[in-house]
Amino acid sequence: METLVTILAGVLxxxxxxxxxxxxxxxxxxxxxxxxxxxxxxxxAVAGLKTGTVPIVGxxxxxxxxxxxxxxxxxxxxxxxTAVSLxxxxxxxxxxxxxxxxxxxxxxxx
Amino acid sequence: xxxLVLAIFIPFLAAAIIPFLYKYLKNIHVGWFAILVPTGxxxxxxxxxxxxxxxxxxxxxxxxxxxxxxxITAYLDGLSLTLALLIxxxxxxxxxxxxxxxxxxxxxxxxYTYLMLFMGAMLGVVMSDNMLVLYVFWELTSISxxxxxxxxxxxxxxxxxxxxxxxxxxxxxxxxxVGFIMVGSMSNTWSIREVIANVATISDxxxxxxxxLLVLLGAFTKSAQFPFHIWLPDAMEAPTPVSAYLxxxxxVKAGIYLVARFTPVFGGEAxxxxxxxxxxxxxxxxxxxNAVRQTDxxxxxxxxxxxxxxxxMSMFGMGSAALYxxxxxxxxxxxxxxxxxxxxxxxxxxxKGALFMVVGVVDHSVGTRDIRRLGGLITLxxxxxxxxxxxxxxxxxxxPFNGFLSKEMFFVSTLEITEAGFFGLGAWGIxxxxxxxxxxxxxxxxxxxxxxxTFLGPYKEEKLEHPAHEPNPGMLISxxxxxxxxxxxxxxxxxVGENLIAPxxxxxxxxxxxxxxxxxxxxxxxxGFKPELFMTIGVVLFGVLLFVTKKYWSGLYNLFPxxxxxxxxxxxxxxxxxxxxxxxxxxxxxxxLRDYMVYIFAFFILAIGGIFIFTEAYYFxxxxxxxxxxxxxxxxxxxxxxxxxxxxxxxxxxxxxxxSILGFGISILFVLFRxxxxxxxxxxxxxxxxxxxxxxxxFLPELDKEDxxxxxxxxxxxxxxxxxxxxxxxxxxxxxxxxxxxISTFFENSYELAGGKNMVNAILGDFRxxxxxxxxxxxxxxxxxxxTMIRVKTKKESDQIEDx
Numbered sequence: 001m002e003t004l005v006t007i008l009a010g011v012l013x014x015x016x017x018x019x020x021x022x023x024x025x026x027x028x029x030x031x032x033x034x035x036x037x038x039x040x041x042x043x044x045a046v047a048g049l050k051t052g053t054v055p056i057v058g059x060x061x062x063x064x065x066x067x068x069x070x071x072x073x074x075x076x077x078x079x080x081x082t083a084v085s086l087x088x089x090x091x092x093x094x095x096x097x098x099x100x101x102x103x104x105x106x107x108x109x110x
Numbered sequence: 111x112x113x114l115v116l117a118i119f120i121p122f123l124a125a126a127i128i129p130f131l132y133k134y135l136k137n138i139h140v141g142w143f144a145i146l147v148p149t150g151x152x153x154x155x156x157x158x159x160x161x162x163x164x165x166x167x168x169x170x171x172x173x174x175x176x177x178x179x180x181x182i183t184a185y186l187d188g189l190s191l192t193l194a195l196l197i198x199x200x201x202x203x204x205x206x207x208x209x210x211x212x213x214x215x216x217x218x219x220x221x222y223t224y225l226m227l228f229m230g231a232m233l234g235v236v237m238s239d240n241m242l243v244l245y246v247f248w249e250l251t252s253i254s255x256x257x258x259x260x261x262x263x264x265x266x267x268x269x270x271x272x273x274x275x276x277x278x279x280x281x282x283x284x285x286x287x288v289g290f291i292m293v294g295s296m297s298n299t300w301s302i303r304e305v306i307a308n309v310a311t312i313s314d315x316x317x318x319x320x321x322x323l324l325v326l327l328g329a330f331t332k333s334a335q336f337p338f339h340i341w342l343p344d345a346m347e348a349p350t351p352v353s354a355y356l357x358x359x360x361x362v363k364a365g366i367y368l369v370a371r372f373t374p375v376f377g378g379e380a381x382x383x384x385x386x387x388x389x390x391x392x393x394x395x396x397x398x399x400n401a402v403r404q405t406d407x408x409x410x411x412x413x414x415x416x417x418x419x420x421x422x423m424s425m426f427g428m429g430s431a432a433l434y435x436x437x438x439x440x441x442x443x444x445x446x447x448x449x450x451x452x453x454x455x456x457x458x459x460x461x462k463g464a465l466f467m468v469v470g471v472v473d474h475s476v477g478t479r480d481i482r483r484l485g486g487l488i489t490l491x492x493x494x495x496x497x498x499x500x501x502x503x504x505x506x507x508x509x510p511f512n513g514f515l516s517k518e519m520f521f522v523s524t525l526e527i528t529e530a531g532f533f534g535l536g537a538w539g540i541x542x543x544x545x546x547x548x549x550x551x552x553x554x555x556x557x558x559x560x561x562x563x564t565f566l567g568p569y570k571e572e573k574l575e576h577p578a579h580e581p582n583p584g585m586l587i588s589x590x591x592x593x594x595x596x597x598x599x600x601x602x603x604x605x606v607g608e609n610l611i612a613p614x615x616x617x618x619x620x621x622x623x624x625x626x627x628x629x630x631x632x633x634x635x636x637x638g639f640k641p642e643l644f645m646t647i648g649v650v651l652f653g654v655l656l657f658v659t660k661k662y663w664s665g666l667y668n669l670f671p672x673x674x675x676x677x678x679x680x681x682x683x684x685x686x687x688x689x690x691x692x693x694x695x696x697x698x699x700x701x702x703l704r705d706y707m708v709y710i711f712a713f714f715i716l717a718i719g720g721i722f723i724f725t726e727a728y729y730f731x732x733x734x735x736x737x738x739x740x741x742x743x744x745x746x747x748x749x750x751x752x753x754x755x756x757x758x759x760x761x762x763x764x765x766x767x768x769x770s771i772l773g774f775g776i777s778i779l780f781v782l783f784r785x786x787x788x789x790x791x792x793x794x795x796x797x798x799x800x801x802x803x804x805x806x807x808x809f810l811p812e813l814d815k816e817d818x819x820x821x822x823x824x825x826x827x828x829x830x831x832x833x834x835x836x837x838x839x840x841x842x843x844x845x846x847x848x849x850x851x852x853i854s855t856f857f858e859n860s861y862e863l864a865g866g867k868n869m870v871n872a873i874l875g876d877f878r879x880x881x882x883x884x885x886x887x888x889x890x891x892x893x894x895x896x897x898t899m900i901r902v903k904t905k906k907e908s909d910q911i912e913d914x
Contacts, residue, residue, distance in 0.1 A: 001736035005779070006841045008746050012772070014834030015753045017711060021704050021826040024813055026762055028703070030769055033799065034753065037776055042841045044783055047852070050736040054784045055869040057861045063784045064854045065869035071788055072874060073885050079795045080892035086806040087896045093810055100814075105701035 005045040012038035025089040025099040029082065036078035043067045043074075112170035114184040117154060118237060121147055121230030125223045132219030141209035144222040148201035148229060155194050162191050163609040165616065169239070169303075179300050185239035188613025192452065193236040193360075193367055195610070196459050200359040201229050203588040207467055208351035210585035211474060221261060221349070228254035228356060235364050240300045241290040245283065248328070251364060252279040255356050259348040271344035274680070278331050278341045286328025286368070292321035293375070306374045306620060313379075322376040325368065326385055333365025335423060336393040339416045340677045346408040350470030353408060358415045358466055359459040366419065366455060369426050373448070373618050377430030380533045387427030387527075387542065393420025395545050398552035402559065402660075403667045407469045407479040410556055411462065414505065417553065418458050424546075425451035425520060428527045429618075435532075437625045443526055448618055449631045450519035452611045457504065457512040457599060464592035465501040465560070468494055471585055472564060477575025481559070486569025490578040493586055495565045497593040504596045506557035506653070507550060507646060512599035514646070515633055520546065521642035547645055554653030555660070562657075603633040708829060715832040718840060728839060730846035742782060749775040762813045766803045770796060787870045 012034050019031030047067040055065035093099045124147045132140045158168065168186040175181070186194070205225065212218050231254055234247030253276070260272035290300075296312040297305045305312070312318055329335075334342040345357050356362070369386055376382045397417025404410040429448030435441035471494050472487065473479045488495045500511060507517030524543035527535060571577055580586070599606060612630030616623040623629065637643065656663070672678060698705075722728055752771040759765040773796030780789035818826075860872035874882045 001738045001742065002845055003732050003735055003842065004738055004742075004746055006838060006845070008750055009841065010834045010838030011750050012753050013837045014830045015756060017833045018757055018826055018830035020707050021711075021829065023704065023818065026765070026810060026813060030756065030765055033769060034756070034772060037772055038837075040776065041779070042837075044779075044785070046841065046845055047854075048736075049783050052784065054786055057858070057867040057869065062858065062869065064852055065857050065860075065873060066852070066854045068785045068788055068870045069873035069878065071785075072791055072870065073881065075788070075791050075795050076885060077888060079799060080889050082799055083802055084892050084895050086802060087899045090806055090809050091899045099811055101703045104703075 001049050002045045005041050005049065009038040009041040009045065012041070023100050023102050025092065025101065028101070029085045029089060032085065033078065033082050036074065036081075040071045040074060043071055112172065112184070113154075114168055114170045114186060114237070115172045115182055117151055118182075118184060118230060118233045120151065121226045121233065125226035125230065128222045128226060129219050132222075139209050139214055140218055140222055141205055141212075144226060145202055145205040145209070147226060148198040148205060151233075152195065152198040152202055155191060155198055158186065158191060159609055162186065162188055162613050165613060167617075174243070180242050181240060182243050183239040183301065184237045185303065186237060187617040188610055188615070189367070189370055189452075189617045190236045192456065192610045192614055193363065194233055196363070196456065197229060197232050197236070197360050200355060200459055200463055201225075203463070203591060204351045204355040204359075207354070207470070207585060207588040208349070210582050211351055211470055212349065221258075224254050224257045224261070225352075225355070228258065228361070232360055232364065236367055239302050241294060241302060241305075242287075242300055244302075245287050245290055248286070248332075248364065249280065249283050251356075251361050252276060252283060252332075255279070255345070255361055258352045258356060259345050261349055261352065262347070265347065267344075268347040271341075271347040275341040275345045277684075278338050282328045282331025282338065285324045289321045289324030289328065292317040292324065296321070302371060302375075309375050312375075318376075319379075319381055322372075322379065322382055323385070325372055325376070326382075329365035329368040330389060331365070332368070333362050333419045333423060334393075334416050335365070335389050335420060336396050336416075337676045339393060339397065340675075340680055342416055343409050343412040346406075346412050350408070350466060350473065353411075354463050354466035354470070358411070358462040362415065362419055363422075363455060363459075366422050366426065366451075369423065370448075370452070370614075370618055373426060373430050373433070374620055378433030380434075383427055383430055383434070383533050385427070386430065387424045390420045390422070390424030390427055391542055391545050391549075393417065394424060395549040395552075396420075398549045398556060401556040402552055403664065404556075405481050407472065407481060407484075407560065407564065408466075410481075410560060411465055411469060414553070414556060415462060417549065418454075418462065418505075421520060421546075421549075422451045422454050422458065424542075425454065425523055428523050428542075431527065431530055431533065432619065432622070437622045437627060442622070442627055442629070444523075444530070445615065445619055445622070445629055446519065446526070446631060447523035449607070449611060449615060449629070450516055450523055452614050453519065453603070453607065453633070454513075454516035456606060456610075457516050457596070460592050460595045460599065461501040461504040461511070461513055464497055464589045464596065465505070467585075467589040467592070468498045468501065471581050471589070474585070475576065475581055476578050478573075481563040483570060483573040484564045485567035486565070487578050488565040490569070491565075491580050493580060493590070495561075497586075497589045498565065499561055500593045500596050502557040502561045506554040507649065509635060510600045511596050512603065513596075515600060515603055515635060517550065518637070518642045518646060519633070521550075521645045522640075525641055543645075547649065550645075550649045551652045551656060554649050555657050558653065558657045559660075600635065603635075607631060607633050704826075708825070711829050711833050715829070715836055719832070719836045722836070722839060722843070727843055727847075730843045732842065732846060742779075745775055745778050745782075760813070760815075762807055762810075765813070766800060766807075769803075770800045773799065785870075787868070 016031045016035040016038060019027045019034065022028065022031075044067055047064040050063070052063040053060040055062040055068065089099055092104065096104065098104065124144065128140060128144060131143050161168070169183060171181050171183045173181050205222070208221070208225075212221060228251060231247045231250035235244060235251060238244040238247060256272045256276040259275055260268050262268045263272075293305055293312070294300050296315045296317055297308055299305060299308075331338040342357060342362065346353055348357065394417050397413045397415075397420055401410050401413035401417060404413060425447045427447075429445055429451060432441045432444035432448075435444070469479060472484070472491070475491065475494075476484070476487075478484065504511030504513035507513050521543070524546045527542055528539035530539065569578070608630055615629035619627070619629060698709075700706075749772055752768045752775070756765050756768045759768060773792065777789045777792040777796065780786075780792055857869050857873055857877065860866050860869045860876075864872040864876035866872035866876065
């Protein structure tokens with residue numbers, strides 16, 4: 001299971017990297033979101049999967065609660081990042097009229 | 111904190127207060143407050159003279175970084191005290207002068223702030239015993255000098271002069287730091303006193319000579335020695351009080367101080383002797399030779415300063431020969447050069463300070479410093495003329511002025527050193543007095559030029575900005591005091607010699623002092639008809655001859671055209687560096703996100719993957735796997751397919767739906783992995799994210815087909831697969847090689863420790879509550895960012911104004 005999940009994370013990282021390298025801002029943003037998913041999966045996998053019960057006192061021998069706490073934080077932060085980048089893309093498109101990164105090279109005189 | 115350490119920090123404190131005084135006390139020139147600081151310090155330091163002249167040293171320490179042995183140790187011996195008195199004494203006079211020189215319309219608040227900053231830094235340099243602390247203060251003097259040269263920053267030449275001085279002195283400073291670190295690592299201490307005490311243990315070390323040369327580089331750049339002298343003439347763009355203070359009396363002496371301070375460490379080596387003496391004597395000649403051709407009075411004084419600094423430097427070099435021989439009655443003779451150097455250091459500050467102030471007075475009065483436009487001011491500015499004459503004659507080495515005494519002592523030293531039979535002096539030694547004498551002839555010539563061209567000859571009012579007149583008497587007080595000191599030191603030189611210089615000598619030659627050598631000298635004006643007197647007479651005769659025939663031989667300067675000067679070379683190198691680095695930077699800074707991502711990912715693959723291969727970390731066993739049910743296979747495989755399909759999505763809607771599949775798929779996995787909190791959060795967040803994307807799509811364009819070339823696409827694919835593979839291998843490797851057990855058992859007590867049965871909640875809300883709070887802050891910031899970016903619009907008009 002751990003190996004399988006890790007490989008899934010690896011596939012997602014490959015996809016995310018490819019998206020990050022593309023021209024369209026939306027693709028880049030989706031890429032960051034997928035990268036977050038991959039990170040969460042791998043943190044889970046590293047701690048070991050299905051080794052116990054839910055991490056609640058009194059339910060028996062629990063699984064490792066620490067990665068879960070870390071991931072919980074990360075999910076929320078990931079959401080904030082996605083929101084900010086989407087609004088950035090929105091403003092960029094509004095102000096400059098393109099969402100193509102190769103056209104967003106700023107002023108050559110700068 | 112002890113008083114001596116406090117003395118270093120009082121100017122810094124004043125620098126912090128002065129801006130407020132300037133702002134709130136409009137009616138009083140803020141210089142009147144500033145002058146209290148150096149005056150107070152001077153009185154305090156002067157009260158220490160009796161103790162120091164009795165051979166005491168004062169050491170006071172304030173801990174700074176004790177774990178690294180870096181402490182602010184104020185160390186006051188004769189050498190430090192001499193310089194500290196110069197800094198505070200000349201500082202007080204310069205501030206007094208500047209009160210009349212700078213009008214209140216100028217930003218004098220910043221001026222005095224910078225000046226105080228400099229004063230504190232300079233006191234720190236001469237009083238620090240710790241090398242690293244010394245370095246910090248050293249660079250602070252460079253920075254405050256930079257700020258003061260660029261005081262009139264509206265002028266291009268001021269900015270360029272400031273930049274040049276900063277580049278040269280800071281480069282030297284950094285090499286000095288490296289030298290200090292070498293000395294520190296050789297002797298295992300940062301304290302200069304301890305280094306000097308253990309000098310025998312380091313003199314055979316392989317780093318000894320490199321450290322020496324690096325420290326010297328710092329000293330030479332700071333003291334404007336050839337070929338680093340080029341910054342000093344350009345630094346003359348500073349207001350004249352600054353030139354008088356920093357660029358002749360104090361800051362440029364820091365390099366000389368450093369050489370003096372490190373003489374007991376490095377002196378006695380042939381490399382040190384020839385580097386210090388050779389560079390010094392050549393700078394002496396080159397400075398005085400070039401001073402004659404200057405037409406700007408300040409430039410003339412700048413080259414003169416370079417020349418005089420070279421002279422002092424060379425004397426310290428010659429004095430170090432005594433350390434080579436060790437203590438004996440013969441070797442003590444050579445210490446006379448060091449004595450002369452210290453004496454001339456003081457003398458130079460007096461007469462050169464006065465001369466700079468005279469130039470400031472002339473400039474202030476008639477609006478020009480060009481000697482081609484000046485002349486005949488003697489009847490209109492008699493007081494100024496008198497001071498200028500006193501200063502110039504002292505500079506030329508004539509009696510009855512203090513410069514005569516030190517110049518004669520200099521000649522004596524150059525003659526004595528030729529008789530030494532070591533360091534290859536037998537063959538080359540004779541060059542030293544010859545060059546010294548020739549340089550002194552030119553010194554006489556430019557000193558004469560200074561007085562004659564400015565004050566004698568026809569008065570040309572039509573060429574001046576304003577008619578000549580004596581300035582406000584307040585402006586003359588400081589130069590008069592300095593001029594009087596020039597004469598006073600001639601008649602009572604031994605007051606200085608016995609009280610300040612003799613104790614300073616003990617610090618420079620500690621081994622001699624330990625043997626009970628009498629290092630002080632009794633200074634005489636009259637030695638009888640000795641070679642040095644004939645040398646002075648020769649200087650005067652040839653000087654007058656060269657001055658009268660100047661127009662016949664000044665063609666000599668055409669041999670050294672501007673095109674081939676070090677200055678031009680410096681400018682060329684700087685321009686080339688700027689151009690070439692722009693070209694190189696533009697090559698890889700393409701301003702295209704994809705390229706930057708490629709750099710980052712390529713580095714990731716090479717560095718992480720490379721380390722994996724290099725350390726053979728890829729030999730790992732797969733982790734013990736939990737069993738995989740059919741349902742889990744289904745979820746994971748559909749996630750993989752969804753992920754890969756995103757790459758081929760034609761419309762953005764497809765892409766976001768596939769992304770949701772991933773997100774909700776992870777929610778399902780979280781459920782399977784016994785993580786109910788995560789599953790809940792992930793489901794909610796994924797739903798909100800999808801909505802957010804859909805809302806954003808309303809405003810954003812449809813996905814275009816990526817019109818990238820095949821080649822770029824394959825590079826992208828190659829990099830993506832590379833990153834994915836490295837990531838997977840590292841992740842598997844980490845799981846296979848667990849070095850430590852989990853720390854999570856700690857949290858299983860969550861009910862007893864935090865009162866919560868849900869461990870994940872307890873961690874977030876209690877064990878790592880700060881972390882969670884900061885996370886909320888991040889969310890808040892993100893929220894504010896989103897809000898402002900949607901609501902706040904830039905005005906198009908203001909954009910256009912900025913573009914212009």
